[in-house]
Amino acid sequence: MTNSLNKVIPLKQAIEQYVKNGSHISIGGFTINRNPMAAVYEIIRQKINNLHLYAHSNGTGLDELIGAGCVSKLEIAYGGNGKAAPTCIRFAQAIQNNEILFEDYSNYMMSLRFMAGAMGLPFLPTLSGLGTEILTKWGFSRSMRKSDPKIVDEKLIVIDNPFGNWTGASKVVLVPAINPDITIIHVQKADAMGTCSIQGLSFADIEQVKASKQVIVTCEKLVDKEELRQNPDLNQIPFIHVSAVCHVPLGAYPTAVFGHYDYDSRYLRKFAMAAKNPDEFKKYQDKYIYGVKDHKGFLNVVGQKRIDAIKADPRTGYAVNMKRD
Amino acid sequence: METIQPYTPKEIMTIMAAREIKNGDIVFSGTGISMLAAMAAKNINAPESVIFFETGAIDSLLEELPFAVADPRIMYWAASNSRLTDSFATMQNKITGDKVIAILGAAQIDKYGNLNTTCIGDYFSPEIRFSGSGGGCDVASFVPRCIAFMQHEKRKFVKKLDYLTSPGQLEGKNSRKKAGLRPGGVSVVVTNMGVMRFDKDTGKMYLDKFYPGITPEKILENTEFNMDISTATRADPPTQTELKILREDCDPQRLILG
Numbered sequence: 183m184t185n186s187l188n189k190v191i192p193l194k195q196a197i198e199q200y201v202k203n204g205s206h207i208s209i210g211g212f213t214i215n216r217n218p219m220a221a222v223y224e225i226i227r228q229k230i231n232n233l234h235l236y237a238h239s240n241g242t243g244l245d246e247l248i249g250a251g252c253v254s255k256l257e258i259a260y261g262g263n264g265k266a267a268p269t270c271i272r273f274a275q276a277i278q279n280n281e282i283l284f285e286d287y288s289n290y291m292m293s294l295r296f297m298a299g300a301m302g303l304p305f306l307p308t309l310s311g312l313g314t315e316i317l318t319k320w321g322f323s324r325s326m327r328k329s330d331p332k333i334v335d336e337k338l339i340v341i342d343n344p345f346g347n348w349t350g351a352s353k354v355v356l357v358p359a360i361n362p363d364i365t366i367i368h369v370q371k372a373d374a375m376g377t378c379s380i381q382g383l384s385f386a387d388i389e390q391v392k393a394s395k396q397v398i399v400t401c402e403k404l405v406d407k408e409e410l411r412q413n414p415d416l417n418q419i420p421f422i423h424v425s426a427v428c429h430v431p432l433g434a435y436p437t438a439v440f441g442h443y444d445y446d447s448r449y450l451r452k453f454a455m456a457a458k459n460p461d462e463f464k465k466y467q468d469k470y471i472y473g474v475k476d477h478k479g480f481l482n483v484v485g486q487k488r489i490d491a492i493k494a495d496p497r498t499g500y501a502v503n504m505k506r507d
Numbered sequence: 508m509e510t511i512q513p514y515t516p517k518e519i520m521t522i523m524a525a526r527e528i529k530n531g532d533i534v535f536s537g538t539g540i541s542m543l544a545a546m547a548a549k550n551i552n553a554p555e556s557v558i559f560f561e562t563g564a565i566d567s568l569l570e571e572l573p574f575a576v577a578d579p580r581i582m583y584w585a586a587s588n589s590r591l592t593d594s595f596a597t598m599q600n601k602i603t604g605d606k607v608i609a610i611l612g613a614a615q616i617d618k619y620g621n622l623n624t625t626c627i628g629d630y631f632s633p634e635i636r637f638s639g640s641g642g643g644c645d646v647a648s649f650v651p652r653c654i655a656f657m658q659h660e661k662r663k664f665v666k667k668l669d670y671l672t673s674p675g676q677l678e679g680k681n682s683r684k685k686a687g688l689r690p691g692g693v694s695v696v697v698t699n700m701g702v703m704r705f706d707k708d709t710g711k712m713y714l715d716k717f718y719p720g721i722t723p724e725k726i727l728e729n730t731e732f733n734m735d736i737s738t739a740t741r742a743d744p745p746t747q748t749e750l751k752i753l754r755e756d757c758d759p760q761r762l763i764l765g
Contacts, residue, residue, distance in 0.1 A: 260641035313686035353687025
């Protein structure tokens with residue numbers, strides 16, 4: 183997080199520099215959209231492990247990271263990946279086989295936790311979850327919480343509305359802030375200083391970035407500062423939050439980037455099929471992740487045919503009439 | 508012997524859910540059959556209803572059916588593309604939230620309309636792990652009306668949930684209020700056999716409508732808990748007009764209807 187004029191570095195270097203074993207991390211996007219996949223695959227290639235992952239509804243990136251054994255602790259609202267995997271397969275297996283520690287929240291709770299982090303607050307209140315087991319079932323034990331200064335002592339706290347019955351609420355749930363060590367997002371446009379312009383839904387990317395100690399931005403287009411400054415209303419993230427900028431075209435593939443390309447439903451289904459079987463999954467990882475040097479190499483294995491098939495139509499922002507399996 | 512109906516179970520479920528949607532409603536929708544119900548309502552009985560996704564898109568054009576709530580197809584021609592903190596605030600805020608009707612699915616439901624979308628078996632070491640709450644718990648906490656879409660099976664209509672993800676009437680009577688929740692949660696359950704609602708005083712599920720060709724007894728056989736069937740009547744089947752609009756305008760390629 184600097185005000186340097188040029189933060190552009192290669193992705194490999196950015197991951198080496200900012201993502202460490204045991205880092206508390208969050209990634210941008212939502213299920214099959216705008217996951218920072220090039221960064222996820224680079225983390226896997228660098229065999230970074232013991233990550234503590236904060237997720238609302240990260241789909242593809244979440245399942246690849248868990249499948250590769252990079253994650254040991256997970257705070258999550260939703261682990262699904264669209265039609266290809268209504269429940270993320272490696273995520274489900276990791277929980278069923280007791281391979282990771284996990285704790286459940288709702289999407290609003292996770293988004294508010296990032297927002298609290300972004301606002302510098304210890305917590306924010308919500309009316310969500312009262313009476314549910316999201317409040318009562320803790321994935322991290324009290325003793326583990328006490329022994330780890332990076333994990334908050336309580337999961338969620340219910341208090342009486344301190345303003346009496348104001349607005350009709352008798353109780354509120356307090357959700358604790360998240361301040362990740364590192365957040366990685368993929369955007370349509372960024373400049374060398376790190377100012378970002380996101381097109382389409384921003385999910386919780388903005389809150390995640392602003393809550394984070396370090397931020398890596400990967401971008402479809404690395405543009406001149408002048409281009410972004412002409413329309414500041416379209417820029418959601420100013421450079422002051424950003425540590426590194428990496429120019430990675432197709433950096434969210436196989437997930438979608440509105441206005442640029444669609445999700446590759448065929449690839450996502452192939453990933454889901456492989457994820458069900460350990461031998462097949464190893465072959466899949468060897469071919470697409472470990473067997474290539476970088477994202478360019480990965481896209482070469484995927485082939486130009488698939489890249490052409492998902493190209494977005496300029497009018498709608500997605501691939502019109504694309505065959506979706 | 509059952510007679511063959513001129514519509515599929517998915518078609519009658521979609522139409523029954525669509526009939527719950529009123530003109531002017533903001534419909535919180537997932538994908539698949541829930542979105543089809545929202546589209547059917549808009550085309551049949553509620554032209555001024557608005558489809559809304561938890562990811563933040565509102566009143567999207569939906570020229571093509573999206574396959575996920577983060578599908579780029581929901582971002583095209585929306586009134587606005589915002590973000591998660593905004594979309595849930597729209598539901599938590601009573602001014603807009605009271606106009607929202609949500610359509611949810613679940614792995615299990617109990618007699619009070621509480622939903623489990625998290626796991627089968629022990630939470631910490633489950634036999635089957637599902638996706639989790641997503642926005643389900645939030646919506647069921649905030650808005651006055653939710654439709655639950657379920658397949659009617661004993662293992663899904665259970666005495667005790669393996670995990671309570673999204674609140675219905677909790678333990679019935681005034682327990683929702685006692686917990687601090689607004690009135691709301693699941694208010695109607697639409698299955699492949701009939702339509703269930705909840706008693707205003709006890710909060711317990713009762714059978715409201717059974718579909719042509721289905722008996723109340725058959726519904727009880729497929730429900731693990733006891734349910735009042737004494738006031739149940741036969742549902743009016745989908746009309747020709749409803750079916751025509753559903754088939755020709757909402758899902759002409761039968762991507763969801765199959």
